[in-house]
Amino acid sequence: MSIFPEDDRPKPKSVHEIGQDLSMLSLAEIDERITALKTEIERLIETRARKDASRSAADAFFRKPA
Numbered sequence: 138m139s140i141f142p143e144d145d146r147p148k149p150k151s152v153h154e155i156g157q158d159l160s161m162l163s164l165a166e167i168d169e170r171i172t173a174l175k176t177e178i179e180r181l182i183e184t185r186a187r188k189d190a191s192r193s194a195a196d197a198f199f200r201k202p203a
Contacts, residue, residue, distance in 0.1 A: 153170050162170070 153174065159167065
């Protein structure tokens, strides 16, 4: 018998792994993952755009006059 029962521990949030077997997922679980992945893609696109703008500004600032 353990001092800390495992049932009281918070269960880790399900994380999608690229290429994992999807056959055991329910339709609801698939829909949840699609939503989560779309949200993550949007976040990545926005972050990339910000970094690109920052890099362009730095390039313009440090560009040698012609």
